[in-house]
Amino acid sequence: MPTHALRSLFLMFVLASAALGQLPGNRTYFGEDIYVASGQQVHNATCVFCSVQVEGDLTGHVFVLFGSLNLSGRVEGGATVIGGNAVVDSQARVGGDTVVLGGNAVYETDESLSGSAYVMGGHLSHVQVAHGQETHPRISLSPLVAALAGVLALMLLSALLFAPRGRRRVVVNQSS
Known part of the structure; x- marks a missing residue:
């Protein structure tokens, strides 16, 4: 039964992504990079079983499921892989948070990531920060810890979910 629920959830996600991808300015692909x-501008990019390469501008978010993101342009929103x-790369900019689950994140300069960066199940490249400069959190959990x-x-x-639950006993006071 849980497998059926997961399949249904995944199917709903793919169909919703496809429907959103039909909006003007959005790109949603399944199995095609x-x-x-x-010089090109796209609003949102969603890719399932494929990769995204951005040299232009994304005014929204980028989401990649089972693929890679190569960014040398600009993403105003967040990036999730x-x-x-x-x-x-060093000329690229991500305006929101960057989240990578089950993979690695590599960035050349701290200015490339405006928001926080979270990597779970992979490696986040180390960037030297100048003394006294404030940065957003950069968190990486190794595959073993993840x-x-x-x-x-x-x-x-x-x-x-499966712990036995105690039953409440109702005591009825019967006075004669």
């Missing part, structure tokens, strides 16, 4: 050329890598956190979360969830 997305390329935004220099699940099951792949994110490479952000796997342990996932197992712990699964154990807690199963304990909550």
